Amino acid sequence: MSMLRNAAIGAALLGCVLPGAVMAADNVLTLVIGGEAYDGPPKFEVSFDGHLIGKGAVESAIDTGNDGRFADANDKAAYVQSFEFRIPDDVFASGAEVRVRLTNEAFGGEGSNRDRNLFLASVAVNGRAVTLSGLSTADVNGIAPSETLGEFLVLLDGNQQAVSKAPRGGWPEAGASIAPAKFVAERLPVSGLIDLKVPKVVDDGVQRDASTEPLSVALLDQNPESSCQIDDLHNVIGFNENSNDLTDRLKKRLDQIAAAIGRQECTAMITGYSSTQGDYATNALFSVERAQNVLRYLREQGVKFAEVNAVGVGETTQFGEELNANRRVVITIRP
Missing domain, CATH: 2.60.60.40 (Lipoxygenase-1)
Incomplete structure (x- = not known):
């Protein structure tokens, strides 16, 4: 894109x-x-x-x-x-x-x-x-x-x-400096997910207990000398019900995204979502695993990141009433 x-x-x-x-x-x-x-x-x-x-x-x-x-x-x-x-x-x-x-x-x-x-x-x-x-x-x-x-x-x-609609925080005024978007995920209760090890998260220098943060597994690469000219968002839609598998259709979509990123090393947030169908805790795990599978596939295609997080925020209806529309991964790319 x-x-x-x-x-x-x-x-x-x-x-x-x-x-x-x-x-x-x-x-x-x-x-x-x-x-x-x-x-x-x-x-x-x-x-x-x-x-x-x-x-x-x-x-x-x-x-x-x-x-x-x-x-x-x-x-x-x-x-x-x-x-x-x-x-x-x-x-x-x-x-x-x-x-x-x-x-x-x-x-x-x-x-x-x-x-x-x-x-x-x-x-x-x-x-x-x-x-x-x-x-x-x-x-x-x-x-x-x-x-x-x-x-x-x-x-x-x-x-x-x-x-x-206006984005979170509203439209900026003319001439205002636009701070890089903060990757803020919806918070999920972790009841029923106690077996999943969730690392502590540092946001703006403040360390918080993981139990108050989104269910997530963060995978990081660091390269301070990397350059990136991309400021973009990609939707990966089409996960099957009760599945984290990357189908041929999903891989084709990810191949397009990998080609768009190319050799640039950017900062990325990969956010997984699930529909509201099924058990709440299972849906939360699906969202994490979908994000992780997408990140793993992009790395296999040779994409390198200056910094990347794979995060699951569980079930949602924010993308519409259709269940399939909410079984997705959103990839946000920033310089």
Whole structure:
């Protein structure tokens, strides 16, 4: 995903939308969006805290009539753009919600390959980004099931909107220095897990008893001379019920992530999750083992980390009502 994002932002220097002159002190909202074109590019509008702040069109969108579908493209970066919009000072709020809507939905008919859609990769305000795991879909009835493609939230219908709530701690103000994201996991009671040895954790220099920390097994590599230009998040979805095994589909996904990281040595947090189906304690162990298996596989593919943690936070419903959506591992990569 980082290669895609870098390519998209680089290409967007020629085609980004600037609703107003953006100065250093302005509040800026940045979208990274791919598209499918049919009889013209997909157009969209973006709102911040309920206020319309801009409109745009993905001119680089793939022509579904001649070039096929976005999902089938080997190099999706060619069909992705970055857009910037100024947020007026009187509209900016650190806890505001961002919404994106497709405004010119079109479809060539049943059996036709012609379609016009949006693929939202990220929303950022003043440099702080929210990617797929923080995005959802809403319609007139409220939150609706989301359709995803890799690292993209798909907008097929003009009646639906992509929704990004403010990240933990809120959107930063313009000009504020953005501290590196802290990897904070949900805390789990450890009842029923007393046989699992959990190391003590040090956070901001304060050592705490492991029984008050997330169920985790931390695996660390240290290399102070390593360099990394990646700031990204990857979702690994598709674990089978009651299983930590890496299927061929999951390995293919991890191969893509390994290729994106390449030879860079970054800091990573690998967080495992489970669904709410089954025993609570067993689900907690599943989440740890899924994260560990992902880390082990990435290392086997030659990925090296400056520092890495494999953590399980147990069962969750934060990724939606579908059980399978919550059987996942989230890989956060930082310089």
